[in-house]
Amino acid sequence: MLYYLFQWLDQYDFPGAGMFSYTSFRSLIAVILALLISSIWGDRFINMLKRKQITETQRDASIDPFGVNKVGVPSMGGIIIIVAILIPCLLLGRLGNIYMVLMLVTTVWLGVLGGADDYIKIFKRDKEGLHGKFKIIGQVGLGLIVGLTLYLSPQVVIRENIEMQKEDGSIEVVHAAKEIKATQTTIPFVKSNNLDYADIVGFLGEHAQTAGWILFVLVTIFVVTAVSNGANLNDGMDGMAAGNSAIIGLTLGILAYVSSHIEFAGYLNIMFIPGSEELVVFICAFVGALVGFLWYNAYPAQVFMGDTGSLTIGGIIAVLAIIIHKELLVPVLCGVFLVENLSVIMQRVYYKAGKRHGRKQRMFKRTPIHDHFRTALSQVEPGCSVVFAKPDRVFHEAKITVRFWIVTIVLAAITIITLKIR
Structure with missing residues (x-):
């Protein structure tokens, strides 16, 4: 909203109004x-949660090896994150940009889904929360x-890479002048680093492009489901999910910025x-919201984010990751989430x-995998x-959380390095 206001004011040479035309300025403000x-x-909201007794018992000191007590801690703190994302984006973002619209829809959609789960757990006193099938739906x-x-919107286009040989024999990469809709994505560690989903179904001939989009939509559904569940599983220790997600978000911000800059x-x-480039504004709001939330969510947590x-x-x-065509980098960048998911699947x-x-048997002492490191063997079911x-x-858990952050930082560095290592 402020973006459009200052765009209008800039027509009348209002001092400083032109600053809002710069993505970097709006991103820093966001x-x-x-x-x-x-x-x-967030502090006021946490106090309100306490007054309304919107709390959660994650575990009490009797079952924790270090006697950590987590009883009566306010939950649904994810609302703090959501509000802190939405307000800067609505004020500073270009709301006509399809990518910004998609990110706002994603935030509200999953916020409502997670909020319904937390509501059932807290107010209905049902520990299972929202039935798993409804989450998946x-x-x-x-x-x-x-x-x-992304398939239907005319705003969603790319410019392909074209390799041109110079007179001295060197290769220069330039972008095609024409913008096209394509089902291409980036493959890490590969020299010709773009994969077109349409090529996978090339045997379908003239129908390959349509089938490629269908395959892309299926991949999108899988990535959204897998990563959101991975983040949900990762949220089991104070500051764990917020810290890891801030690191991942910062990395995606870098990738979005270079993808939006033609040079x-x-x-x-x-x-x-x-x-x-509008994604950079959103990502800055996302990272800022998570870092601010960490002020209260770091050990010992004053609030839990909950499924919200x-x-x-x-x-x-x-x-x-999907919008900037980097979904195949997700297993590397979100490696912690991937391992959390796999540990639960393997255990079951x-x-x-x-x-x-x-037979009584377990793959790990406890899952998700971060709980394995804070669980003594004596706590496992006898005879198992x-x-x-x-x-x-x-x-x-504070040590486990920091070590998981370090692992995520390393994975983020590897993800960025893939831009040059091919």
Whole structure:
């Protein structure tokens, strides 16, 4: 809204109005505003949650090896993150930009889905929350909306990379003058680093392009579901999900910025995506909201984000990666989320396999995988064998959280390096 106001004022040479035409200026204001909203208003919101007794018992001191007590901590703090994202984007973003619209829809959609889950847990006293099938339906629905919008919207275009040989024999990468709709995506560590989904179904001949878009929509649905669930599982320790997501968001911001800049995109040999600069404004608000939330969510947590926050931030990360055609980098960048997902799947499959043969067995001491490191072997069900029983000692959750942050920083660095290592 302020963007359009100052655009109008700039026509009358209003001092400073032209600053709002710069993405960098609006992005910096967005991160500051989101940080202030989540940290200052967040304190008042937490006090309100306490007065209304909107709290959660995650675990009490009797079952924690370090006697950490998490009883009566306010939940649904994800609302702080959502509000701190929406306000800067509505004020500073170009609301006619299809990418900004998609990100705002994603934030609200998954915020409502996660909020419904938290509402059932807290107010209905049902620990299971929203039934799993409804979560999946909501995630699949969002993936379908995002995929079809990117397919149908005329604003969603790219400029392909073209390699031109100079007179001295060197190769220069330039971008085609014509903007096209394409189902291309970036493959890490590959010299010809673009994969076209239409090529995978090339055997369909003249129908390959349409089938490529169908495949793209299916990939979108899978990525949105997987990453949002991974972020949800990662949210089990104070500051864990917020810290990891802020690091991932910052990395996606860098990728979005170079993708929106034709010279940087040409230098790095990645596709140029016109209009994606608005994602930088959104990502700055996203990172600012998470950092501000960490003020209260870092150990010992004064508030939990709940599914309201974890599902939302996971979905945001997934849709951001899809929009900038970097969804195949997600397994690297979101490696922590991937491992959290896989640990739960492996645990269930191995447990059920043993149960069919009358055996008590576990793959890990406890899942998601971060809980494995704070669980002593003596806490596992008596008579139950554990494949990965190490480490023998248990770690405090604050140490586990910081180490997971470090792993995510390394994965983020690797993700950025893939732009040049091919």
